[in-house]
Amino acid sequence: MTLPRIIEPNFRQLIDVPLRVGESPTWDERTGNLWFVDILAPAVFCLGSSGKLNRFEMPAPVGCIGLCENGKVAAGLQTGVHLLDPATGELELLCNPDDDRPNSRLNDGKVGPDGHFWIGTRDEAVPQTGNARLYRVAPDGGVQNIIDGDMLTSNGLAWSPDGRRMYHSDSSGLLLQAFDFDAATGTLGPAQRLHDFAPGEGRPDGAATDSEGFYWSAGVGAGRLNRFSPDGEIVEIYILPFKGPTMPCFGGPDLKTLYLTSLNTENDGTLVPGTVVAFDVAVAGVPVHRFSI
Secondary structure: OOOOEEEOOOOEEOOOOOEOEEEEEEEEOOOOEEEEEEOOOOEEEEEOOOOOEEEEEOOOOEEEEEEEOOOOEEEEEOOEEEEEOOOOOOEEEEEOOOOOOOOEEEEEEEEOOOOOEEEEEEEOOOOOOOEOEEEEEOOOOOEEEEEEOOEOEEEEEEEOOOOOEEEEEEOOOOEEEEEEEEOOOOEEOOOEEEEEOOOOOOEEEEEEEEOOOOEEEEEEOOOEEEEEOOOOOEEEEEEOOOOOEEEEEEEOOOOOEEEEEEEOEEEOOEEEOEOEEEEEOOOOEOOOOOEOO
């Protein structure tokens, strides 16, 4: 096995507002805006190309967002999937996939190549019981329960450049898996276990794929971003200025800017707030898909 390359990028901090749990950075190539959330604020943010930061307060914890074809933003709140109108700030309920289940909340989510909003849940029981799920939400609000149980924290959703493979992690179960994916129907093939995370590699949190088909996974707790080959081998490790990276995304005009959110952590007794940083990478990312609304 070849040892992974260790890379220490030159970071740019993009915001001054401290985040409790920054998550779900999403680049809008149509506008040059960067969207992200703070789960516990709770709020959705939009960092404009001019540098102006707009904040949309949410009525409940918000785990993720996805861009819609009509310019709205799908937001996964604890109370369900909502549609945010950036022009007015109006929030409209589309559906509640989790139906207010106890000890559960919507967590990581992304729009897939099928034009549906895929969103998973986190088992909030103490100790965790394995009640996490992965849902597929249709533009009309219809919901399919794709994975049900035997999972602690659904996370790390991303698709290969050709849309024929879906990546998914269990960040509490410390595993990365992949599925063959049919973009016409949203059907998954059998799970393929790619990687079991060792101490020091971090818990697999949010993720993104690049144009070469490699998978970038935030190693929360370990202060690193892991770049995986399609067969699950860590080939590059990006050393970060904080311990709690949560999710990367690609953006910029050529999709060669890596944006990364983080959460509150402690460093030698000092609180390090969550933030958003950016750095340049050699390989381009894959444009995000849009919810077919």
